[in-house]
Amino acid sequence: MIKLVKYDDLTLFKKDVIYFLEKFEAENNLILGVLLSLSEIEDSPLLMATVGKHNDIGLVLLQTHPSQIILSKSVSFTSKEIHVIGEKLSNTIQEIPGFIGEKKLTTDLAMYISKLKGIQASVIMDQKIYKLEKVVKKANTNGMLRRIIEKDHRTIKEWVYLFCYETNQPISLDEADKRAKIMINKGNFVAWVVNGELVSMAYATRPTQNNITISYVYTPISERKKGYAADCVSAFTQSLLDRGYKTTSLYTDLNNPTSNKIYIQIGYEAIMDSIVILFK
Incomplete structure (x- = not known):
């Protein structure tokens, strides 16, 4: 079962997701580095969320920039599960500007949301992460x-x-x-x-x-x-x-x-x- 959980409390969000992100520290350098730099006093992210699979975190989402949501490295999701994630995001978030994340998951999710909402999805940059x-x-x-x-x-x-x-x-x-x-x-x-x-x-x-x-x-x-x-x-x-x-x-x-x-x-x-x- 796929479950989307949105957070309003930055402290709680950090507490719940940092251990998951640190499993692949270099792959998650963007989302983890940004998250660790945020101050509970000064910063209010536009979006903090997790996608759960079998009662465990399978994907972390963070948005601090108006133009894109950062997706963490995820556990394995089937095509059907990715479609469920897309539907839940579309029903929960009023405006989804775009994504940056692992290529296959990000592409599959963006293409499904594009079809679901009737909007165009454009590739801005093809990248590789090195360690x-x-x-x-x-x-x-x-x-x-x-x-x-x-x-x-x-x-x-x-x-x-x-x-x-x-x-x-x-x-x-x-x-x-x-x-x-x-x-x-x-x-x-x-x-x-x-x-x-x-x-x-x-x-x-x-x-x-x-x-x-x-x-x-x-x-x-x-x-x-x-x-x-x-x-x-x-x-x-x-x-x-x-x-x-x-x-x-x-x-x-x-x-x-x-x-x-x-x-x-x-x-x-x-x-x-x-x-x-x-x-x-």
Whole structure:
């Protein structure tokens, strides 16, 4: 029997679902990392829910962003059970904007809801999640990793803007400016430096008990095809492992075979296909 349970209490939601999400910590890096970052005092998620199967949690749903609901890695559901989940969600949630989650479940669920509600479902991004336990390819010694600081802001805000544009998540220059300031202040923001010049960047976010996720990997066009992104990610990954994280993870766009190749060379292994589907 499939049961959908909605939550209003963030503390209770965390208590009920964190153990389930931590079973696959790297696969759930997005939903778990976001959930752990939420404050019971300051944050009110748009949706917190679980799908139960045989009286145990089988799927966790969390929405903090207007455009998508995050789906956790789930237990196995039959096609019929996925249809039941779709019906329950459609009857319970007034507006379902879209999903990000494990590819097969997310696609099957979105296609059924699309048919049920007569709305169009569009694939926005095809992704793969990678996890690393040990760095295989070390960074080149011709450069160095350093923390991004306030004096780098002018360059970094442009890189943040371009990264979002290139990954099909466009933001305004003002938003890029604000986002860069927040990321610099949080501290897990680094650059690869060659001859005193910043040539690539990476950011670590969503720390969980054993894992942290690398994102915002960006190299300006003029510095590409020189191995700088690989050096930056390799050195940054090693520094995060040295700080005590057992694993690091990252998302890649499957339409960018170059980035997928360099991460594999560094030592990242593919653990799950992910997809972003939005309704129109």
